[in-house]
Structures are given as C-alpha cells and as structure tokens.
Amino acid sequence: MQVEFHENGIYLPAIRLWLDNTNPCETTWISHGHSDHARGCHTQVIGTPATLRIYRMRLWLPDGQPEPQTQPLEFRDSLLFNGATLTAFPASHILGAAQLLIEYAGERLVYTGDIKLRPPLAGDTTQPIPCDHLIIESTFGLPIFKLLERGEAIQRITNFARECFAAGDTPAFIGYPLGRGQEIVHVLCQAGIPTSVHGAIAKFIPVYEDHGYQFPGWQPYDAKATANKALVVVPAHGSALEASGKNVRVAYVSGWAALDNARNRSGAQELIPYSDHADFDELLTMVEKSGARHIDVVHGYTAPFAHILRTKGFSAAAPQRGSDRSNIEAEG
Ligand SMILES: [Zn+2]
CATH class of the missing domain: 3.40.50.12650 (Rossmann fold)
Structure with a gap:
C-alpha cells in the first residue's frame, strides 16, 4: 500500500485516509488525545471513544464551521472504510491511545502512533500486532534510554x-x-x-x-x-x-x-525515568514481534533508530516529512 509522509500527517491514497493529520482534511484517524495529534477541524475523524472526547475538548470551531463527524472505534473492534478494514488496538501511551491496523488488498499495515509496550500506570496494556508494514515512533529510540517498569x-x-x-x-x-x-x-x-x-x-x-x-x-x-x-x-x-x-x-x-x-x-x-513512550528495548521488541517486512520510523530519533534497525537486518527507513513537526522535547 502506498504511504505518503507529509509534514502535517501520513496519507494512504488508496483508501483516502489520513493518519494524525494536523491540518483540516476529509477523514483522519487520530491515534490519541495529545495536542500535536488531536487537532484540526476535519470533516470526519475516527478514533477511540476516549480520544474523540479529548479531541472535542480541544476543538475550537470557527463561526459557521460544522462539527466534525466522529466515528468511534473501540479497542479490537473493526470498521470497513473505503475497501479497507480498520482495527484499533491499545497503545498504552495515554488513555484511549490506539494503534491502527489497516488491512487492504491482502496487506497488513500498522501505525502505532505514540506507544509503549510496558503496562502503564493507568491505561490499557498493548501488544505488538503482526503486520507486513510497520510505522512506529521512536521518541526514545537510542540505547541510552532505559525506563522503569x-x-x-x-x-x-x-x-x-x-x-x-x-x-x-x-x-x-x-x-x-x-x-x-x-x-x-x-x-x-x-x-x-x-x-x-x-x-x-x-x-x-x-x-x-x-x-x-x-x-x-x-x-x-x-x-x-x-x-x-x-x-x-x-x-x-x-x-x-x-x-x-x-x-x-x-x-x-x-x-x-x-x-x-x-x-x-x-x-x-x-x-x-518513567514515560508514556517506549524505551529503546521496548521499541526493538515491538519491531521484532511485529514480523514486519518493512519499518518506517516517524517520530523522535528517527534516523538513528532506523539505522540501528538496518544494522540488525531489518528493512527500515526514516522518511523525510518536510520540516520535522515532532518536537521531541515536548513530551516524553
Ligand atoms: Zn503523545
């Protein structure tokens, strides 16, 4: 499946779906409620019920702008969308944060959004999702980061x-x-x-x-x-x-x-040193357990982490997204 990496989000042209688009668009998946993901006055947004509630709390509607249509997707529920099957899984990052599995034309693509593998202090515990193509964040994608259980x-x-x-x-x-x-x-x-x-x-x-x-x-x-x-x-x-x-x-x-x-x-x-993001070992485990044939790294230490993955024999890249919108010091 073709994937476009833009400064304002990730686009899947085959099914006309954006992932975490921060600019107004037709339809976007919102992975979680942090303000660098849950923003923009879109026509339609898909997310877990908790994420949609937080998105609405943050939303500022200009005069005359219609409310976005919201399509809730519970964890482990699926939804048919433009010929693809979308399924949400917990991402353990914050309340409501979800990975999205997109199954289309025999291919499985997983977009993690912000994620951690260890159980959170309050929230749902995640698991690596088997897929062909993994798009993963790497806020703490260097071996120096070892975080607490x-x-x-x-x-x-x-x-x-x-x-x-x-x-x-x-x-x-x-x-x-x-x-x-x-x-x-x-x-x-x-x-x-x-x-x-x-x-x-x-x-x-x-x-x-x-x-x-x-x-x-x-x-x-x-x-x-x-x-x-x-x-x-x-x-x-x-x-x-x-x-x-x-x-x-x-x-x-x-x-x-x-x-x-x-x-x-x-x-x-x-x-x-506790975080709502995965540390280096958790990221590696998620990559290994996904079984993905290709990995794109999209947030944080993208180039070093993709390089480390390549030295371990994975096909991995850190796609350019124009200027880097990920302020890696903003959260972690
Ligand atoms: Zn976040």
Whole structure:
C-alpha cells in the first residue's frame, strides 16, 4: 500500500485516509488525545471513544464551521472504510491511545502512533500486532534510554512522597497535562496520599474516571494550602514552586530523566525515568514481534533508530516529512 509522509500527517491514497493529520482534511484517524495529534477541524475523524472526547475538548470551531463527524472505534473492534478494514488496538501511551491496523488488498499495515509496550500506570496494556508494514515512533529510540517498569515507578513515586513528608517537605511531581499527570495522581491517590492537582491536569481526570480509573481524595491545587499534600503540577509551575522559597522538593517523572544531565536540565531533586513512550528495548521488541517486512520510523530519533534497525537486518527507513513537526522535547 502506498504511504505518503507529509509534514502535517501520513496519507494512504488508496483508501483516502489520513493518519494524525494536523491540518483540516476529509477523514483522519487520530491515534490519541495529545495536542500535536488531536487537532484540526476535519470533516470526519475516527478514533477511540476516549480520544474523540479529548479531541472535542480541544476543538475550537470557527463561526459557521460544522462539527466534525466522529466515528468511534473501540479497542479490537473493526470498521470497513473505503475497501479497507480498520482495527484499533491499545497503545498504552495515554488513555484511549490506539494503534491502527489497516488491512487492504491482502496487506497488513500498522501505525502505532505514540506507544509503549510496558503496562502503564493507568491505561490499557498493548501488544505488538503482526503486520507486513510497520510505522512506529521512536521518541526514545537510542540505547541510552532505559525506563522503569510500572511497579518500580509506583514504588519510586510513593516512596519519594513519603520521604518528603517524613522530612517536613512538600513533594511536587512534574507531570504533563494529559497522560503522565493523571497517572501520577492515580498512583498517589491509590496509595492514600493526599494529593493536590494543578487545573491543567485536573481537567482530564473526569475522562479517566469515566473509563474506570479512581482518584480517591484528590483536591484542586491551592497555593495557600500545600502542607502535608503531594502536589502534581505542570512543568512551568514546577519552576515557580522551586522559586517560592517553601520546603518543596521536586520530582521529574519523564523519560528524559534517564539522561545524565537531567538534573541540570530539569532542576529537579528526584529523577524518576518513567514515560508514556517506549524505551529503546521496548521499541526493538515491538519491531521484532511485529514480523514486519518493512519499518518506517516517524517520530523522535528517527534516523538513528532506523539505522540501528538496518544494522540488525531489518528493512527500515526514516522518511523525510518536510520540516520535522515532532518536537521531541515536548513530551516524553
Ligand atoms: Zn503523545
């Protein structure tokens, strides 16, 4: 199947379907709700129910612009589309994130979107999908990235909060507004730790709750009432907290925390290398288990990861997409 790699998304001309097109178009699959994927006022969008809900939360409609038609696709459900069969599978990246299997003319193409293989702190666990052609991301596609397992991450997050309380300090966790933020809040609340949540993260908690994740006892962030609470805030707010002069200790929960210079870059006292993206070994496992005859690498360390795959005997490429729209520091 012909695949076109454009700056604004990936296009499959045979079935007239875009994948994660960020410009308005006829029909696009949206892999997940992060703002660099779930955007654009399209005629029709296909995605999992959680992704479509987040897309609508983000959507800004100009005057007179009709609402996009939304076509929900549950995990492991299939849909016929212009002669192809589309099936969604979990991608474990954030709530609702999905891989898309496209079966057309005897060929199986899988587009992972952002993905991780290890079970997430809160979300559905994925599996490699057998296919002929794999389009995979590579945010952490270098061997230096080794990230924590779910159980280790839970331990590190709860231990850090309790150590801070024991020392009379306030623990503050830096989380991204969608995904990592809710995962950290979920871990803290499930451990019975009083947790105060920044508004940018809190606004997506109801979406997680409606998909069965419980956050007992969380409270909206109040700068005047931070004592004896764990704080979960967005990165910009983390620096303000550090500068506040209060006894705040900051934990940076991110794949970038695996880098040697992460302490200097983030200013955090505690580095917890957990991510909603796959690390290098997980990416390799997904490639191997897919059995794909060809692999295209589309996000992050694309050229080095494709090169590593070729040295291992895979047919792999890092297609040019005009200017690189993937801001690899934006999330991870
Ligand atoms: Zn993402």
